[in-house]
Amino acid sequence: MLIWLLFLFIWALPILIIEMSIGKKTRMGVVGSFTHLMGKNYSWMGAYVAWVTAAITFYYTVVTGWCIKYFFATCCQGLLKKNPVEFWNNFSSSWEPVLFHFFAIAMGCAIIYAGVVKGIERANKFFIPSLFLLLIIACIRSVSLPGALRGLDFLFDPNLSQLGDIKVWLNALSQAAWSTGAGWGLMLTYAIYSHKKENPSLTASTLGFGDYVASLLAAVTVIPAVFSYFAFQANTKEQVMNVIEQGDRGLTFTWIPTLFSQIPAGTVFLAIFFLALCFAAFSSLISQLELITRIFIDSGLRRKKAIFFVGSTCFVLGLPSALSMGFFDNQDWVWGMGLIISGSFFLLLVLKIGPKKFRKEIMPEVKGRLKPGKGFDFLVKFLLPVQILAMLGWWFWDSYKKNPDNWLNPFSQSSVGTVLFQWAIALIVFLLLNKFLTKKMEAKYDDD
């Protein structure tokens, strides 16, 4: 947990501040911003950042669909009275994930079609406070269960022996980037529509800390509830570890219904839990759809057409993840890690301009506190590059040591090889398309 907290300060917040400053300066999407701040030869970097977010969106809509299905199943299909493992297996092997994947995209597109202020801002004004309220209710219920406090012991155990494990560092970085949205380009896209006087550091801090509070509340809801379930059995900790090792999917869609079936008013609390998940999923999904749509608007498409095109593409390219769990896991692994490269590209943009110049010319003039100073220059010049190189180097070395024969296999589900192979394909395609992308973005910039 300490490493996860550390990455808020040395990864998520600086990158969110950089993104927001860029968006406010250029008032263009990710691709256009890279073209106009770095030069004609760098549009491919923006395209790669956008692609990583798009690739995540393709399977993210599938997860959003699962949350909607489980909310309805809790309210209308008596989910708690069924065997959760059987229910999940029947659902995931049927055509239903495709239907709910479509439903999630359709709802997301409808919200962004209403526009940024009318659609996204209003939806989030409702989603975010509701999410916090629902999380607090679920959290209080969870920690008041018998034996739940052992879960808090486990969760907040200040165990420093794990600091030597690269997996812990990678997961902490991936989680920090994933949940705050650092390196996705989402903040950059929002900044296009933001007020002139808005302070990027302040917005980034509110978002980063707020996200961390929500994540902590979610952890305090789930882990103590799992401990409570096993509280009066032998080897509680080992049994809980087995559950946690099943990953987020097993924990959320098979274990949470099992746990809530054991408590009074379980249906109400389970419905609250899945509703909170739906709100969390939609608040991110609409930003992701807006980011991709904005790029097509920048390249000359009208908003209505761009949304239709983005929605249809997300539906088609999300189908493999909706139909195959193996494909889903592979994509989650490859593009979750891809955020390290996206973050690196934002860093390269600042380094090319020069951190000091970036602070003076790109960051907007703001009054009051939380204004980046020389510490920002140090972070960008030294701390962030060292962090990226150390993480990648350590990850490759550790993978090679653990699995020297298969670590570079591009067709393995979660090897370094599959990650590098898919990153390389995306990078080569966008490098080849660089001239075309630059032309499209320049035409729009000249029009404006």
Next chain:
Amino acid sequence: MTTDALLFMILIFGICLGGFAYSLYLSYKNK
């Protein structure tokens, strides 16, 4: 719950909640 875990929980929640509350306070003040 052990004292170590309790203190660590207070520290982590304190940093995150404190940061969030301070950012919200500054945003409100800037309006």
